[in-house]
Amino acid sequence: MVALPLPRRPRPQAxxxxxxxxxRLVTLLLVLLLLAVSVISLGTGAAGLRLTEILPALFxxxxxxxxxxxxxxxxxxxLALGIVVGASLAxxxxxxxxxxxxxxxxxxxxxxxxGAGLGAVLAIVLGGLLPPAIAAWTGLHLVPFAAFLGGLGxxxxxxxxxxxxxxxxxxxxxxxxxxxxxxxGAATGILIYMADDRQLRxxxxxxxxxxxxxxxxxxxxxxxxxxPAMIAAPFLARGLNALxxxxxxxxxxxxxxxxxxxxxxxxxxxxxxxxxxxxxGIGFIGIVVPHxxxxxxxxxxRALLPQSALLGAALLVAADMIARSIVAPAELPIGxxxxxxxxxxxxxxxxxxxGLTGL
Amino acid sequence: xLEVAQLSLAxxxxxxxxxxxFSARPGQITAIIGPNGSGKTTLLRALTGEVPALPLPGLRLxxxxxxIARTKPRILAQFRAVxxxxxxxxxxxxxxxxxxxxxxxxxxxxAPDLIDRLLAEVDLPGAGGRPYHQFSGGEQxxxxxxxVLAQARQPVTxxxxxxxxxxxxxxxxxxxxxxxxxxxxxxxxDAGGGVVMVLHDLNLTAMVADQVLLMHAGRLxxxxxxxxxxxxxxxxxxFGCPIRVGRAPAxxxxxLPQSAA
Ligand SMILES: Nc1ncnc2c1ncn2[C@@H]1O[C@H](COP(=O)(O)OP(=O)(O)O)[C@@H](O)[C@H]1O
Ligand SMILES: [Mg+2]
Numbered sequence: 001m002v003a004l005p006l007p008r009r010p011r012p013q014a015x016x017x018x019x020x021x022x023x024r025l026v027t028l029l030l031v032l033l034l035l036a037v038s039v040i041s042l043g044t045g046a047a048g049l050r051l052t053e054i055l056p057a058l059f060x061x062x063x064x065x066x067x068x069x070x071x072x073x074x075x076x077x078x079l080a081l082g083i084v085v086g087a088s089l090a091x092x093x094x095x096x097x098x099x100x101x102x103x104x105x106x107x108x109x110x111x112x113x114x115g116a117g118l119g120a121v122l123a124i125v126l127g128g129l130l131p132p133a134i135a136a137w138t139g140l141h142l143v144p145f146a147a148f149l150g151g152l153g154x155x156x157x158x159x160x161x162x163x164x165x166x167x168x169x170x171x172x173x174x175x176x177x178x179x180x181x182x183x184x185g186a187a188t189g190i191l192i193y194m195a196d197d198r199q200l201r202x203x204x205x206x207x208x209x210x211x212x213x214x215x216x217x218x219x220x221x222x223x224x225x226x227x228p229a230m231i232a233a234p235f236l237a238r239g240l241n242a243l244x245x246x247x248x249x250x251x252x253x254x255x256x257x258x259x260x261x262x263x264x265x266x267x268x269x270x271x272x273x274x275x276x277x278x279x280x281g282i283g284f285i286g287i288v289v290p291h292x293x294x295x296x297x298x299x300x301x302r303a304l305l306p307q308s309a310l311l312g313a314a315l316l317v318a319a320d321m322i323a324r325s326i327v328a329p330a331e332l333p334i335g336x337x338x339x340x341x342x343x344x345x346x347x348x349x350x351x352x353x354x355g356l357t358g359l
Numbered sequence: 360x361l362e363v364a365q366l367s368l369a370x371x372x373x374x375x376x377x378x379x380x381f382s383a384r385p386g387q388i389t390a391i392i393g394p395n396g397s398g399k400t401t402l403l404r405a406l407t408g409e410v411p412a413l414p415l416p417g418l419r420l421x422x423x424x425x426x427i428a429r430t431k432p433r434i435l436a437q438f439r440a441v442x443x444x445x446x447x448x449x450x451x452x453x454x455x456x457x458x459x460x461x462x463x464x465x466x467x468x469x470a471p472d473l474i475d476r477l478l479a480e481v482d483l484p485g486a487g488g489r490p491y492h493q494f495s496g497g498e499q500x501x502x503x504x505x506x507v508l509a510q511a512r513q514p515v516t517x518x519x520x521x522x523x524x525x526x527x528x529x530x531x532x533x534x535x536x537x538x539x540x541x542x543x544x545x546x547x548x549d550a551g552g553g554v555v556m557v558l559h560d561l562n563l564t565a566m567v568a569d570q571v572l573l574m575h576a577g578r579l580x581x582x583x584x585x586x587x588x589x590x591x592x593x594x595x596x597x598f599g600c601p602i603r604v605g606r607a608p609a610x611x612x613x614x615l616p617q618s619a620a
Contacts (some may be wrong), residue, residue: 020453020488242460244449248409252509253464254436299450331543 023303030310037314038296078214079359081322083313085275090312092271093286098240099264106287108270110177112151114184119150125191130255142220148273155265209335225274237301282335284342364415377578380409385520385553390564392592393574399557407441423519437466438518444526455487456503461509466542475506496620514552525556541567
């Protein structure tokens with residue numbers, strides 16, 4: 001008998017560890033990125049007003065009347081809206097993915113955005129039928145809240161359809177999302193036929209997905225949804241981390257799973273609804289941003305959630321700059337830009353998951 | 360102390376557990392054995408409050424005096440950790456991040472190097488930075504064990520004795536690591552904690568268990584010390600084949616698969 005040399009047992013190699021930067025460094029870099037993109041964005045626009053002319057005005061120095069209007073009534077609200085919408089979309093993507101335990105769950109893809117859109121269109125078209133007193137009272141909050149309710153409805157329905165005993169079937173999730181999006185789209189289409197001319201203008205502009213028409217008032221209409229969502233999100237981080245091991249494990253790690261999931265659904269719907277209400281259907285931010293961050297900075301939700309908001313804001317502001325400058329003086333709907341960037345990333349994720357059980 | 364009485368359970372309309380009653384003491388290892396599908400995992404899930412028991416008269420399910428069904432998960436997590444039969448992780452967490460989940464859930468202070476120490480204890484030294492998905496099945500099982508040990512890092516907590524509930528912790532492990540897990544369970548119990556674990560291997564059971572629960576078709580067929588439960592008659596009845604329990608002079612009983620005719 002020949003004794004074979006014993007193969008040495010492979011030891012885990014430290015060198016195979018992920019070279020991840022510390023969360024604090026990543027957050028710092030993202031803050032700087034957002035600042036840089038914001039400043040550049042302020043200096044970009046059809047009016048040709050340069051950064052050097054704009055910056056002094058920010059600090060209260062004299063500026064001619066025209067420049068002042070462009071800065072305070074056009075560029076700044078648009079920048080603020082871009083930041084808020086980008087942060088909301090990316091945050092709701094990260095939350096939805098954590099909730100469904102799957103990196104493919106994106107509010108746009110699984111129909112939450114379409115549901116929010118239906119809610120918004122309902123509010124735009126039927127809002128005209130409201131008695132003036134009520135209409136005055138709801139004001140600019142009507143559309144965002146209707147979008148929130150639409151998004152909430154779809155998220156709850158999706159969860160019912162795609163999840164059994166804590167296990168999400170991704171195939172069901174995506175297919176049910178397609179069906180729900182198609183239904184919401186059809187209902188939206190019917191409503192558009194019912195719309196009058198003025199509403200139609202609102203709708204076309206809105207359905208293309210754009211930050212054009214940004215105003216402080218619009219921003220104010222969405223803030224009552226976005227602020228609570230942003231404040232609540234960090235409290236979900238620990239629960240979502242535990243949920244990554246499954247519902248039962250999360251329970252044994254001390255998480256009140258049902259309550260946590262309910263809060264996640266509400267926060268997702270609020271953030272998506274608000275974003276969709278003010279900017280229309282801007283896709284793929286919610287899937288690209290968390291995916292990149294998980295890849296390069298790690299999946300820990302305590303860092304992922306705030307970092308998603310930061311990178312989402314930076315990315316959307318940058319996309320808006322591209323949308324405004326690529327066919328200047330006209331502008332491209334921003335949804336086209338984000339889709340061009342996002343769809344390949346989505347396919348890339350899909351390919352990486354090929355062969356995994358149930359996607 | 361884990362106290363169970365009149366525990367019955369139904370899932371999807373099927374009655375899976377029938378009037379189970381026993382108690383498990385801290386300082387001891389309680390092993391749950393039985394054939395496939397006899398309800399071992401279901402019993403463990405019921406004991407940990409993962410699935411609710413049927414509210415029949417006489418039902419009792421308490422751990423350290425806490426009614427499992429009424430105690431907040433956060434409180435239970437401070438003195439009890441649970442290892443499932445299998446765990447799928449959704450995102451590319453590293454081993455250290457997985458273990459940290461246990462650390463954050465448990466109670467009491469932890470040394471800064473506890474994660475590294477626990478990974479070394481389950482024979483994965485220096486593996487903290489590796490993504491969980493790159494580990495083999497057996498290695499993943501050990502990462503999860505390290506997480507559970509991080510949560511139950513104190514065998515005795517301010518809330519009373521700590522508890523480990525383990526569902527087939529050695530199912531995917533080689534013999535060396537099986538013994539390692541048994542050693543870890545033993546020292547946890549010796550330090551004053553309680554261990555309740557589902558075991559597949561009758562010999563390991565004979566080696567480490569202080570109390571054995573033998574399940575058959577959702578019922579507790581027998582309970583008691585190793586020499587009371589691991590008998591030809593009971594094992595033969597539970598597993599549906601003749602089994603002869605051997606006995607080495609200097610040690611406990613052992614069961615050769617060959618002895619099952
Ligand atoms: N959720 C469920 N619904 C219906 N039957 C179940 C469910 N979970 C387990 N069972 C059944 O209960 C029985 C016991 O299962 P289990 O406790 O997993 O057995 P084991 O002893 O091998 O761990 C099996 O027949 C299984 O099919
Ligand atoms: Mg089992």
